[in-house]
Amino acid sequence: MRDYLKFYIDGRWVDPAEPKTAEVINPATEQVAGRISLGSAADVDRAVAAARRAFAGWSQTTREQRLDLLGAIQAEYAKRQTELGDAIIEEMGAPSGLAHGFHVGLGAGHLQTAIEVLRDFVFDERHGDTIVAKEPIGVCALITPWNWPMNQTCVKIFPALATGCTMILKPPQLAPFSAQILAEILDKAGVPAGVFNMVQGSGAVIGTALSTHDDVDMVSFTGSEPVGVQIQKDAATTVKRVGLELGGKSAFIVLDDDALAANVAGATAGMMGNSGQTCSAGSRLLVPASRLDEAVAAAKAAAEAVTVGDPTGAVAMGPVVSKGQYNIIQDYIRKGLEEGATLVAGGPGRPDGLDRGWFVKPTVFVGTNDMVIAREEIFGPVLVIIAYDDIDHAVEIANDTNFGLAGYVNGTDLKQVRAVARRMRTGWISMNGGFDFHAPFGGYKRSGNGREWGPHGFLEYLETKSLLGYGAD
Ligand code: NAP
Ligand code: MG
Helix, strand or coil: CEEECCEEECCEEECCCCCCEEEEECCCCCCEEEEEECCCHHHHHHHHHHHHHHHHHHCCCCHHHHHHHHHHHHHHHHHCHHHHHHHHHHHHCCCHHHHHHHHHHHHHHHHHHHHHHHHHCCCEEEECCEEEEEEECCEEEEECCCCCHHHHHHHHHHHHHHCCCEEEEECCCCCCHHHHHHHHHHHHHCCCCCCEEECCCCHHHHHHHHHCCCCCCEEEEECCHHHHHHHHHHHHCCCCEEEEECCCCCEEEECCCCCHHHHHHHHHHHHHHHHHCCCCCCCEEEEEHHHHHHHHHHHHHHHHCCCECCCCCCCCECCCCCHHHHHHHHHHHHHHHHCCCEEEECCCCCCCCCCCCCCCCCEEEECCCCCHHHHCCCCCCEEEEEEECCHHHHHHHHHCCCEECEEEEECCCHHHHHHHHHHCCCCEEEECCCCCCCCCECCEECCECCCECHHHHHHCCEEEEEECCCCCC
């Protein structure tokens, strides 16, 4: 049982203004795994005031001072990796290998990337007699979801720190444990008082208090589209900058070549990773119609090979995060059957032998792009295979969506892979598994307006100042 009842404000662990707690449920056991405090607007006011006071000093630190601090954080993060992984297993059900591996590794990767970017980042650009300076935007509210807890927090906190901003983190109620450990890491590493603050609680209370706050300069949000829209409205009256990283319904295009079966298998296994709870998941698998049978056979075999069960063990897939998400996913699976999609693997209900915990069967449908299961983000281990006639058709299907977060193209002819990727209307495309911490990540269309990761992630936290008549150096 974890009792995380204090908030981190102004460099100290403090009690909430009013005592109120919530239980955190382990989705694999349905048992209470711990408690957190639910904060109020008074806690937000305290945290924002601390961040404002700290901004005066932190915004004036040198690149070297900030690099030193990020280095100290890196040393503390390395010591707590096992604890972070264990917390992620308990709070959101990621299987051990994934939690201790990629989940914790993504956080470390964003920290290392922030250090590398900060070393050479150009804050001042000279244009003749003018300097265009990039300066920290100020006090930032960081509002994060539960699906990749360390990725989502670290991709915001480290660029914000590196650029000289101060911040208030609002972690998700469903997965608040790893954020608490991260706050301990930042405290131990010597982050100056008020530079980083954390208040736990509900989005409706803490999130709204931050988005509407007079003294918050920007909000960086990752989560669902409706909440993103609400935050933008709430932030409008104080003219805050709002960075949004929302959902997706990304296409994975497999080209017609010798690698088709292997690529389909890889895409299917990839979709089931993290129980499908990934905003950039390739949830629509586009395959050539002439080879549909072969693709379906490969996807079926890959989905049925995914081991599901107790996430503390050596399984490929744990539960989904909560009863609420389980029910939403079950509704989509039923909807797919009702609207006439062909079930290839998985289907309704829990996997055999698992009668406790929010476990979902790795599910594969063959459908069409007009079906609800192909249009809405399911956020679960549900893949929809869609057949295309030719490359133009594949691109048309890929782009026929409200979202534009990610895309995938796999094939042996790199020239063709590149040409297809160029035509897809999304912010981030992985060709044959390409991955890069320095490349910007963010969405076109309703997938958002921000760009995180690498140097582009720094720009989210920077204002632009023109200094005219600057004179010679
Ligand atoms: P969400 O409801 O958008 O929540 C994300 C964060 O925003 C949480 O910390 C949440 O607080 C907070 N929040 C909620 N209402 C708010 C408000 N009015 N103002 C400010 N902050 C607010 O997402 P979710 O509940 O975690 O997941 C729901 C759906 O969102 C998923 O099914 C999926 O479709 C999508 N999603 C997308 C991503 C992505 O990376 N693109 C990630 C996660 C989820 P609470 O702690 O109260 O929830
Ligand atoms: Mg929610």
